[in-house]
Every structure is written in structure tokens, then in C-alpha cells.
Amino acid sequence: MTARKRAHARRSADHAGGRAGHRHELLREMVRIRRFEELCVELYSAGEIRGFVHLCIGEEAVSVGVLGALTQDDAVVTTYREHGHALARGIPAEAVLAEMLGRITGCSRGRGGSMHLFDTGRRFYGGHGIVAGGLPVAAGLALADRLRHDGQLACCLFGDGAFAEGEFHETANLAALWELPLLLVCENNLYAMGTPLAREHAQIDLAARAASYGMVAWAVDGMDVLAVERATRRAAELVREGHGPCFLELRTYRFRAHSMYDPDLYRDKAEVERWKHRDPITALVRRMQTVDGYDDDALALLEKGVADELDRALEKAREGAPEPVEDLLRFVHSPREAP
Amino acid sequence: MTARKRAHARRSADHAGGRAGHRHELLREMVRIRRFEELCVELYSAGEIRGFVHLCIGEEAVSVGVLGALTQDDAVVTTYREHGHALARGIPAEAVLAEMLGRITGCSRGRGGSMHLFDTGRRFYGGHGIVAGGLPVAAGLALADRLRHDGQLACCLFGDGAFAEGEFHETANLAALWELPLLLVCENNLYAMGTPLAREHAQIDLAARAASYGMVAWAVDGMDVLAVERATRRAAELVREGHGPCFLELRTYRFRAHSMYDPDLYRDKAEVERWKHRDPITALVRRMQTVDGYDDDALALLEKGVADELDRALEKAREGAPEPVEDLLRFVHSPREAP
């Protein structure tokens, strides 16, 4: 990357971070995701949502910072912990809720549930339940972009645990070898289910290891939405220059259990509390209070707006019809035009 | 590793390399492997050997240098290109030939053929045909050693192509994470079938990449049997110290095609010729001529001894009976003692 371009990247990022309105937008989006998932917990307890549900509470800065820095033409592939990614990508809360309620109006027509959110109109290619399974697919999306020279990129989000799967390494090598426009975003929340980073990896500096594939890679504070956005902008710019993939390690933490099934017995409560002091939402609010004179009334107003949106979304989602059982086999294959 | 130990390692290695008798042994072993494989070509053309046969002609220094530096208690896991490894490990030429002739006297009773040589008495655990498939198994052998604190190690040989498989990376991480006594030996002959190193890997410095797992790793001239032996001794010593795996990249070259089926159209003949000037056997002979006053008569004598051994071995191998068809299903399961 040329010095000029890099400087420009920094400037435009600062500029973006510098705008109070923009900060407010980022805050709104993070709060929206937080409240959305708190609602999911209620619905899960009430039995309206079933199956596996993985919350990203505590990791909202990743969703908002990364997805916000991509264009609508870029492709996104992610994991089962993707409510935040989906909302930040612009999938309506109503469609995501309807999906978790198993309704025909869900973004996957109720067939996928919480782990498998899709919206090809927004180039959001899911929602993958097999750890690291989305990585090769993302490389393929990037390959198509590369062959079409369309200036688009594919962004794949995955966890620190996925980094141990052979598929990550095969994909990293292939993408670097073929110089694919692939943005690899590792959401390092320090645990793979109950296994801490140091018991998953002999070397825990994931960015340094990714760099061994010859791609630009660095680690970022995943609790600082502005830093995440800046880093993603810069990484995306690098990727678009056509020299191959880029890797971001976003250091974050999940405040809740791995899934609704997880008794969360493997973490020291004090550790969780320490991280909660770094809550990405309160951090941004504090910053806005000092630099933008943001006050409690504004925050209350924002919360109210989010609450209203989610109320409406839930209402609409509940109105969605369940897929008729007769359509069970629909979409196993594409509809065939007569030969 | 302490400076003292390192120095000692170097000394003893030099000492080993310095003995004319030892050099003569290494030469004999390399010539033996070379002639053995030339015999395989004849037998293949004559239709006595069938299936896939992969020759290591040009790579003998790896077989002799690596296997010679291990103890009989160490475990060995290797690939389909393993004639040299098997012979250097001490499996009689007769048993290997009988295997390729499909006889009951073969080291795998004729069930494995060229790609699947086994001899558990010598802790030689095959002969694996799935690229990278032997790596996790070797890690498991090392895990057992680690749990028993028996001072043994497991040595896994594999190719530069195998390094691209996810299984290599999963195994490297697991071995480093669990500090397993595993010696990883990458036989880098610059090609995976017809694909040159630079089209397999975004970064071709394999030793540097292995080091990213936190293990000691370095590259060695794989055409210099003394260098290979020295490096292996040192690496084995490091592994036995119990701090985990070690990685050796041995830079070598195969003079023949990938397998008997390979028309070898993807390599520039001049490149092959250049490498033949670095033939590990002629290189050692030259050195012995200068430092040990080794002469043509001695070499002729050595060749004669090898030729005689192989003649006898082939004769014996041909006498071996084929497994009776009635025993086809034998060994699908272990013989069961009455419950």
C-alpha cells in the first residue's frame, strides 16, 4: 500500500470517527444489537425460540465496526454467532426474529434458525454451524470477484477456535497464493466454548501466525468500535488493491455463556466482571459524553427508539405464518424449468 | 537447549560425521537404496511389481541421514514414498521386495504393496497413502510416549505438498500445544506431483512457517547426508528434552517421475540435470575420495556387496508364497480370544 493511500485511509477513518453524528450511529447500532439479543433471551426462556442460540453480547463493537466498514457489494460469510453481524448488515430485526420463531417471513424462511441467517439480497451468505466451514466458501466468493475484477471483496468472520481447524489454514494459504480479495476477520473472544485460548493454541498471537502466510495481519482492540471500524476500512482498502487477503484479529469477549445450553462453569466470574468494565457500549457513551457533550436524555431517546423498533419487529415477526408442512421438501433442489 | 548440550550435540555429530567408517556406512546404505529402487523399476517393467510405485532416487540422503539418527525405540511414520525409509530403518530388502511382489513373506504380508510397508517390530508404522494422513497418527504415538515418559519419540516424514493440508497444521498445533515428543521431517523435493512449491504455497519458507507454531524449526541441505544426520541428531535431542516437537525441512529433489504413471512433462529437463549434479551419493563419494582416500576399487567392492545382497533378496522374495485367497478376510479384525 502506498504511503499516500495509507495516509488517506487514516484520514478518512479519523474523519469518520470524528463525526459526532457517526459516533451516534455506531452507538445506536450497538445498542440495537444488545437489546435485540436481550429480547432473544426472553423469547428463549418463553420457549418461542428453540435450538442453539449464541449471543454476541459484549462483542457488538465487532459487528458494528466491521460490517459498517464494508460496502453493500461486498460478500459476508459468518458463523452461528451472527445476530449482530446480520443486524449490522441491514437485515431487518423483524426478519431475524421471524427466522428464530421459525416463520415463513424469516430471513431463511424459518429453515435455518438462529445459526443460519441468510440474505443474498444483501450478499449475506450465512450463518455457518460447522466451525471454520464458512472459510473456504468465502474464499470461493472472493475467487469469483477476482476472476470478474469487480472490485468487490468477501469478508469472513470466524472465531479463535476456528483458527485451529485445518480448514482455516488451507483457506489462508489458498487465498494468499491466489491473491484473493478476502478479508479474514477473527473474532477472538478468548474462548472456544469452555476452552481458553491458551489451551486451543500453542501460540496465541493469532495475527502473527496469520502473517506467516504472507498476508498483512494485525490485532485490534475489539471493544473499541471506532478502532475496529478504522482497522476494517484500512484492511478492506488493502484487500481491494489486489495483493491478496488481509487478516484482522479483533480482541473481544463474550459476556454471556457460549450458548443457552452452557452453564458457564469454566470462567472465573471476576474475569467476566473485569471485561464488563470494558463494555463497548458504555465505552463509546463515555467518550461521546466528553467529546460530543452527549447526555442521558439523548441516550434515553436512543434507547426508546430502539425499544420501539424491536417492539414493532417482534409484533410483525409473530404475525408471520409457519411454513406449511407440505412444503417440507421445497428447496432441496432448485425449481427446474422444463428442459 | 543449554549451550553445553548444544555444543555436545555438535561435537558428537561431528565426531560421527568424522569417522571414515561411518561415512562408508552411510554411503553403503545410500547405494543400497539406489540400487534397490533401480531394481524396482526393472521388476515394474517386467510386470512383477504393480500398482503405484514412488521412487526416492535422488533423496537417499534423507532416508539414510534421518533414520540413521533415530534409536530403535523411536517410532517412524511415513508416506507412500518410503522404500528408502524402510530399508534405512532395517527392514530387510527381501521383506520389502516380497511385499511389492505381493507375497505372504512381505513386510505387510502382501496386503500393502509399495505404498504401505509396515514393520511394528522395528516400530515402523507405515507407509501412508493419504497425503498428511500419517501426521496425526504420529502425534498419537508421541502422546503415548509423553504419557509414559519413556524417552522415546515419534518421527513423521512427509512432503512439501502435505504441508498444505489442514491436517499438518492441526497436528503441528496439537503437538506444540501438548509438548509432544514429535520430530516432524518435511522432505521438500520442490514438487507435489506436477505442482512446483511456489504454486502449492503462498510462502515457501516452510521452516519459518513451522516456527510460527512455537517449535524449533530449520532447513537443511537434503542432498548432504552428513548434514541431514547432524541436523536430525540435534533435533531428536531437542525433542527428547521434552519441550515439544521439532521441525526439519530437508531440501532435496526427486530425480525420477512422481510415480511410474507420471510422464514427467511439468519439469524442465535442465532443472533435473542441474540437481543430478548434486547427487547425494556422488557428493559423498567425492568427499570420501578427498578426506578418506576412498578409491574406485573400494567403491566397486561396495557396489558388488550391494548387488549380491539384492540378488539374494530378490531370489528369496520370489520364493515367497502368495497369500491364499481363503485368507482374504483375515486381519479385518484381530483374532478374538473366547470371551
Add this chain to the structure above:
Amino acid sequence: MTPARTVAKGVTYREALREAMREALAADDRVLLMGEDVGRYGGAFGVSLGLLDEFGPDRIRDTPLSESAFVGAGIGAAISGMRPIVEIMTVNFSLLALDQILNNAATLLHMSGGQVAVPLVIRMTTGAGRQLAAQHSHSLEGWYAHIPGIRVLAPATVADARHMLAPALADPDPVVIFEHGSLYNASGSPDPDGGPVDLATAAVRRPGTAVSLVTYGGSLGKALEAAERLAEDGTDAEVVDLRTLRPLDDDTVMGSVRRTHRAVIVDEGWRTGGLSAEIAARITEQAFYDLDAPVERVCAAEVPVPYARQLEEAALPQVAGILAAVRRAVG
């Protein structure tokens, strides 16, 4: 092994599995348990909860997400004299280790001319029914039952959960154990006085005369429930629990079919090419002239299992479907 536990009546399937592992770990130093989150977390389904504290990190090993590597490592450790129990969290992830299982665990003994035995036990959760959607609801027992060189078990009762592990560990060759996710909370008698299960025999769980319901694992409960319903309107169904999916116990199955002259197979796997096909084929090969009707199969619909409850229910074998199949066979 605390006697209190073994004599306890009414333990769960989960507890029975745990007790079997505890017993094995206590009895033989060569036994170790490894897999994702088997230690600190206690196993994704809580089966190994507490074992880390009791046996320590050397023998209860949390692994990274590297299915191929840790299953292969289990194979290597077994070859070298250990008795590893490798837990693959669920069958859905076992595809990442299938090469190791097929090309190494199942093959090394024969390919080495009898030299390399692999006394490995692999445990994994299988099945659907909890709205976990397409990538977490597979029933691939039939694929594993296709592999020469391994034994495949499907404990469907608390007693089998308790008593199948010991003989599996005593087997000199690889054994794959499928635990249906819907069974972990089921409770029943661990049959404290029962010895190790004979891994060669199926079990008649309910004797009957009119039709043979042949099933295993998570579908046993549905078959038994269907049998009760059938009894109400006078159809006396026999229920056969295969227990061992490879090798199949033809004698017990054919014995039942020769008595009832009708067979309905209940299998949560997809119909085409599933284990149900092999059972149906064997019955018609071995009991053709005893059959009064074609063999019926009640299987999963040929669709990736969907999340929505009504769709998932429609995709899986249910009691109503079993009853309908029995009526076709008997009618």
C-alpha cells in the same frame, strides 16, 4: 467407582455413560478421554462432568478444534498401547475426521498384514429432534456401519449406556459409539448387576407376534410407543433393538421376522442408502419366503433437517408414521 452410584436405581443415560467412563478410567491406567471441551466444560452434553477433577488433565484432555488431528492422535496412542476414548462432540463434525477413521483406524490392521491393531473407542452424539437445524441434526450411523474393520454401537437404554463401554474398550479393534442427543436425560435402571453387554447381539425389547419393528438408538422409544398404541387395537408388535449396527445380528432379526412374517424398519437416517436399506435387503435375502408383505421403512425425509418445529417433526420418523407403515404391512 463409588458403589453408591452403581447400585443407584433410576440414573440418567448421561450418568450411566459417565459412570462407565469413570469405572474404565479407574480400572486401567491406559484409558484416557480426549475431545473438545471434555474437561473444564464437562463435555458439550455434560457426560464427562467431574472427570477432569478426578483423573487430571493428562487423562482427561481438552483438545483444540481439530477433529482430524485429535482422532488421528487417538489412533496413534491406541497403536502404541493406550486405550483412548475419543469424544467427537457430534456426528456432524465427525466428517472432518472420517478419513482418519476409514483410512487409518479401520484399515491399518489389514493393510499391515495383521501388525497394527487400533484399540480405539470413539464416542459421538447423533440425531435430530431438538431444532438444531441442518448442520447439527445428522444421523449418519449407516455410513459408519458400511466400514469394514470397525464395530458400531448404538446404546438405546440406560443399561446399555452403562455396560457397553467396558466391552468396547476390551475390543482389540476400533469401536464407534453413537449416543442419541435425545437420550441423555432419559432415566432408567443402569442394571447394576448386569455384566458387560455382548456386543454381538440385538435385543427384543418387546415380544410380539404380528409384526417386527426393527430399530435402534433414538428411535427405540418411538417404536415402543407405537407398539403400545398398536396393542390397544389388538396388533401385537415385537420391537427389536439392534444395539450393534456393525456387525448386524441377523439371527435375532430374522428370528423375529420368521415369527411375525412382517417387518417395519424405523431409522432416523435419510431413507435412500441408509442403514434401513441394508436391513431391508438382508431381511428379503434371508427371510424372503417367510415374508407376507414387503418390508416397510420409516425413515427421515430426504431433506436437510429444518429448524422450524413443525418442519423438523415432519422430517423425522414419528409414531404416526410407524403406525401407518404397520397398517400397510399388516393390512
Add this chain to the structure above:
Amino acid sequence: MTPARTVAKGVTYREALREAMREALAADDRVLLMGEDVGRYGGAFGVSLGLLDEFGPDRIRDTPLSESAFVGAGIGAAISGMRPIVEIMTVNFSLLALDQILNNAATLLHMSGGQVAVPLVIRMTTGAGRQLAAQHSHSLEGWYAHIPGIRVLAPATVADARHMLAPALADPDPVVIFEHGSLYNASGSPDPDGGPVDLATAAVRRPGTAVSLVTYGGSLGKALEAAERLAEDGTDAEVVDLRTLRPLDDDTVMGSVRRTHRAVIVDEGWRTGGLSAEIAARITEQAFYDLDAPVERVCAAEVPVPYARQLEEAALPQVAGILAAVRRAVG
């Protein structure tokens, strides 16, 4: 596409496959071929020899040894509008990509509620018979035929090798094509005037009245040879080539069995749980009352395929075994 080739009589199976790919690459820019050694080397079996020079490295892509990554990349490229042909060198290595094939290629369309179609073609060599031993001799077609969401093809003739690729590429969903390693050098007519194959129908390769030999791929030749031998002693066998292993063409199979009243299935896969089981099960389900004898199966012995010639021959279906099975069925 050089007319010279298409009108040529007597080309090899290998050449027919190559010509089909050349035609597809020339006709549609979205088509690309990727896999290990498909470029410089020309394909492990020489199928793609020359295509790199003709279409360049962007469209004929040599991949590293990373089956999971390059198959998954094919899936992603297909989702994004390309029409990739991914070559997995042999079925033996496809296990390393099976998760991508089952959990992504076959599943994404349904799991996304109809949004994510995967127009991907995967080609792989299958089968034994060349003394390649246990890890290079698998016939796992039955496993792939078990997967909802994909189509599975087994061209057994030069004409099918030539004309199955175009309709496979036209299929909006994933198609897996199995090429038996023993067929590459077989020569025959590419049926130059023949249009694209209808991927829904099996073919009667030899009409007959006494027994139906149902087979596919590498076993077709053995079945036809057996039929000739049978004809010599007056038994007129019909030979059905399945061609498409998923979905199975029940009409053609049952039509044949209803005429002959006897069926012998010939399948190189292991017997237990193989495709042969599904075919046997369907025949007895759908043609039970037309059958005069139990369905016979001639399959591979349940053993890792050994290297030694006499052992490998004994492990695989052979003409003698087919004759014996026919005699049992007819006798």
C-alpha cells in the same frame, strides 16, 4: 471445439471427458476447472491434458493439496455465479472435503430458504482393480447417493462420458460425477450426434428376459460379459446401467424386474450398507409380488482392498460371481 474430435469414432473415455470439458469451457466463460494437478500435469489420469494451454491458468487452476479448501472455494465461486468444475483426484481423498459437500454444497439451498443455489460440478475417479491397495481403491458412490440436495452420476460408457457434463453444468444444483479408474482407456463411440444425456434415466444396455443385472460404472463391463456367458447356455439376461445414482430411476429398474422377475445387483462397493442395499430394498418394496426369487447382490468383500493381485481379484465382483448369483436367482 474441433469438429474433427466430435465426429471421431472410437475415442477413449478419457478423451470424451476432455472434449466435454473443452466444449463447456469454450461455450461459457463462467466455467472453470480446478483441482490438484489439473493444469501443468494434465490431471492425474490425463483427463485435462492440454486444457491449461488452451484456456489459461485463470480458468484451469492447479490447487494445493487442500481438498476441503478448494472444494469449498468451488462452492463459493458457484454461489457467486461461476460454473466451477472441481476435480477431486480420487474418491479416496474426497473424505477430506465431505463436510463441504454435505454441509454446504448439498445443504445451503434448503437451509437458506431457497436463496443460495450451488451450481457446482465435482468430478472424481473411483474404484479399484489396479492393485492400488486399501487407501486408493474405494467405491463410495453409495455414500454420496445418500445425500439429499445433490445429483450423483456414474458415466459407464464413452458416450455418457462425453454427454453428461453439459447437463450437469446446466443443473442449478450440485452434481457429483464418478469416473471409474478402469474406464479411462476404454474406447467407444462418443455418439457425436447424441444430445445431452437425460440425467433422470437409467439405460437398458442389453435387453433380456430371464434376469435383470442392475449395475453402474466400472461394473457394467463385467455385467455385460456375464450376460454374454449366460447367453451361451441359454439364459437371456437384461443389463440395466443406472447411470444416475441419485435420484435413482425406479421406473427403468422396476420395469426390467417386472419383465424378468429376478434381479442381481452388481456393485463394486462393500456389500453392507452400500448402494446395492438401497436398490435391493427398493426392488422388494416396489416389485415384491413380481419377484420369483430373492434379490441377489454381488458386491466387494467387506475388507480393505488388498494389494496382492489374487487377493484384490477375490475382493472385487467378478464375472464368475455374477454367474453364480444368476444361477441362484434363476435356478
